[in-house]
Amino acid sequence: MRWVETAGGYAVTLDGTRVLCRNAAGRTLKQVPAKLRDDAEVVRLRQLSEWLERHERECRAQVDTWLVRSLPVPARLIAEVWPDAAWQGALRDLVVAPVGADGGADAERAGFLRDADPGRGLGIVDLDGDSVRLDAEQVLFPHPVLLDDLDDLREFAAELGVEQGLDQLFREVWPRPETVDDAALEWRAYADAKFAELRHATARAMAHGYRVRGGYAVCSLTEEGRALEAAFWLGDEYPESETYTGALEWRAAGGRRVPLGEVGPVAWSEGVRMAALVHAGRVPKNEFDESDEDGAGER
Known part of the structure; x- marks a missing residue:
């Protein structure tokens, strides 16, 4: 963007999503002076910056949906x-x-x-x-x-020299282990992880873009045209109460739990990815074995 003149001989512009300011001598300052905080042009550029950041997040979220579903x-x-x-x-x-x-x-x-x-x-x-x-x-x-x-x-x-703006090739993937019981309705590799407060677990899930509903972290999925959701139990007590994670399960339309043998590779990988991301924020134990406990063979 071009420089826009403002009060006191200053000029402002937008560099990406950052508002820059230069003084009357043409020197770019490290930050916008406090006296310009409420200047109309500065406010306008800050609002534009906020919109651009929100737009960028929305674009990434949409492309991520195309990928995951x-x-x-x-x-x-x-x-x-x-x-x-x-x-x-x-x-x-x-x-x-x-x-x-x-x-x-x-x-x-x-x-x-x-x-x-x-x-x-x-x-x-x-x-x-x-x-x-x-x-x-x-x-x-x-x-x-x-x-x-x-x-x-x-x-x-x-x-x-590929630099993907959205994780695709370097996204964590979890192929289904050969030891999975196809008739089982839940996967417990990430169960029994302790959180000092339930809100720590829910905040971690939401920080990674997952919804929390009815005590579960939830990830909406589509595979081979069928809508599914992966659900990982976090707890449903008070936000400040201690909690332990439970099982990961997959559900079809209407809430029917899907046998693990019917869960496709994308739905499996994304469900386990969600559980692993939440699980990583647990309270550590000295005796905890950090070696690939899920047996899922992350690639």
């Missing part, structure tokens, strides 16, 4: 929002693939998203390192647990 996205929509820096920051360098005939990602035509144009389609760097255009009408941003050779992809991304 395996939702097909019109390529034209991506092209329309691409000029917006907030959208581009969330989308650029994500692995993108056309929707295949089976409704899943066509992995053979996948690549890192580098450009989007309404007339020319999506520009990608494919997995051979070539710059090509996708002419697909709809695309998917595959969840990393669905990507074959994930470690190789991560290495290739590092070679390309």
Whole structure:
């Protein structure tokens, strides 16, 4: 943005989401002087900054929803929002693939998203390192647990200098352990974690973007067109009361608990990820064994 003149010979501008100020001599100051705090131009720029930060969070949240819920996205929509820096920051360098005939990602035509144009389609760097255009009408941003050779992809991304604004390739993933009882209705790898106060557990869940409802941290999911939610028990006593976490479960529409054998790889990974993030804030025990207690084999 250009510099905007304000009182006392000062000028202000917006650098990203930060308000900058320079004095009459043209020197940029470390912070906006207190006497300009209520200046109309400073207030206007601060309000704009707050809106931009909120817009950026909303864009990231929407793209995260596309990723976690395996939702097909019109390529034209991506092209329309691409000029917006907030959208581009969330989308650029994500692995993108056309929707295949089976409704899943066509992995053979996948690549890192580098450009989007309404007339020319999506520009990608494919997995051979070539710059090509996708002419697909709809695309998917595959969840990393669905990507074959994930470690190789991560290495290739590092070679390309890929910097994803949203965790995709380097998102924590938890493949289903082979020892899972398919008929069981809950997973207890993260149960019995102590929190000095229930509000510590709920605050940690909400800080990572999860809702808390009825004593559970909840993550809404969609896999193969079926709506699910993962629910991790935190407790339902007073906010200041001591609590211990319980089991992780998955529910279908209507609240029916889903047998673990029916939970797909994305829903499993994201549910366990939620439980692990909350569990990490527990009260530590000296005798606690920190070695991969969940047995889930994080990649």
